[in-house]
Amino acid sequence: MSSNTNTDIWLAGAFAAFTVDLLVYPLDTLKTRLQSEDYQKLYKNVDGTSKRTLFRGLYQGVGSIILITIPSSGAFFTTYEALKSGINAAVPPNSTLYLPQPAVHAAASAGAELVSCAILTPAEVLKQNAQMLSSGKRGSTSLQVLRQFRSNPARLWRGYTALAARNLPFTGLQFPIFEYLKERFMKSRKAKKGGDPVDGIAERAWITAVSAGIAGSGSAWITTPIDVVKTRIMLAAGSGDDPVPSRPDAKSKATTLLYQGAQGARKSGFTVAREIIGKEGIRGLFRGALLRAGWTALGSGLYLGCYEGGRFYLEGRRESINEGDHVMERDWSKVKVGVGGSRSHDTVKKSAWQED
Template sequence: MSNNTGLDIWFAGAFAAFTVDLLVYPLDTLKTRLQSQHFETLYKDAAGKTKPSLFRGLYQGVGSIILITIPSSGAFFTTYEALKFSINEAIPPNSTIFLPQPAVHAVASGGAELVSCAVLTPAEVMKQNAQMLSSRGKRRSTSLEVFRHFQKHPSRLWRGYTALAARNLPFTGLQFPAFEYLKGYFLKRRMDRNGGKPIDGIGERAVITATSAAIAGSGAAWITTPIDVIKTRIMLAAGSGDDGLKSEPKPKSPSLLQAGIQGSRKSGLVVAREVLNVEGFRGLFRGALLRAGWTTIGSGLYLGCYESGRHYLEKNRREAREGDHLMQRDWSNVKVGIGGSRSHDVVKKSAWQDD
């Protein structure tokens, strides 16, 4: 494990999440709208052309997700690093038990994801419903409007936990082993070119980390797109009034808060079957290219910022220790309480000792 403290890791993860959310959030909004069951009716005209409304309000709901993603990401990386260290420590080097490092990374990332999803689910539900609200008219805050809608039934905010975990577990299980392998491979190649010297430059490590994360993340995102489509449908349905609960009056403009899948308590398998029946196999991969693209950018920035932030804090901590000259001083030649001191040569007897 590195010399980082748990607080270092938490701050690095939170900083990475904040940076990435601000930069790639519009692409996430487009992905949500593409995967929505109501994409054709809300964002296509009679001629089949895309309406301009698809590209309006791309930052709707960003407030709620940033507030929750910061502690969620901090919890993920703190748990991930702790589990990775604990598993490696539990298996001695000469033990007969052999656990490949990709398996260690998969288990550690899976456990961290379960913790993270518990924190993130309510914000994810609010975010995706806010992304689907019409941007027309005067709205002070789409996040606040969605929050007011869920005030009467707050339990709906956790309705997508299973779907979110079902998407994120295979995603992280695929991404992190590939990411750790690629990062180690690129770092080793770079060290070999430098004559075996370690890579201490923060910028250089960030580039290597970002490249590894982008490659690993894009592949994992493409493979797990069907689960992401199902997760999106379930979370959007959590904002509907079609589950037997009393719904709000329907506004003039279409809104996903009043238009979800019929029966928002349906399981993921039922939703998947309905998508296949209505839209075919291509429906499960709707938005796959966009998702892979923004995950390439997002994962690269996310893990690149996390790694550079973690090493920056670690480097500052190490330099602070090395700069403590008092602790670095060689005390081996200093004699304490042995032999005469200079004071013995210059101090004379007192008057009462002359007798």
């Protein structure tokens, strides 16, 4: 890992994001439609069966999310690796201030998510609204949705608070479990190989993918209620259907901000969650939980597996280039250091004890 540069991490993260978005995007579209407020009306028949439209246009909005996910993922991994190294350097294992590794991983992932979400939120709003468009419309669904925000572009950042509120606990749970499982699996594999290091790219990627899949599925299930709220807020931002709820007893600015949310959102996450419970019960907050856990297991496994494989490949390539440097290739065995005559030998006299 010491041979990796920020460019390596950016490239590995971007490659992982691009690969995963193409493969699991249809599952993400289905999850968005399941969690939408209009799911029953748009995608359910009277007899309870699903309409065919539920499974049409599953790649709607993929262009916008791929374009933004690449820099967003690069920013996440760069920040995560930097924070993890920085915290470990500031609080070494043998210092008087003890900080367990799970706490280090949780803090590093939280800081990385705040940076990533700031870049990702507009694309996430566009994506989720594009996923709900009728598949019969021609042209780019992302551009069609973008036209809805021309009069008020600030609405593209509605849902940043909800997105961060979902991703912070998600990564805070996932990454400590992921790092722990990966370390255990690496040690177990190393022991089976007789103490030899696990240096195969495919082998490291597979261990990383399994660890990430296990950690991601459980974390996704737990944070599904926040994901449902985030989906409703972002869909409301696209439709403009987000009236200000009456709050006559709200006197302080802090209370108003908590109630109305941040980034100009008209309804806070608390308000949306309360409405969901009132209409659909607790089960409404867990709508799509099984699908989300399944596609997150697949997506996280591919995402971090591709990232680890790409990062390890770039690390090995950089080390091989350094080993092949022309300076290091010189035959130093023929170079004599401190042996032989020089002009100083002719001018410096021997000491008295050297005369004997």
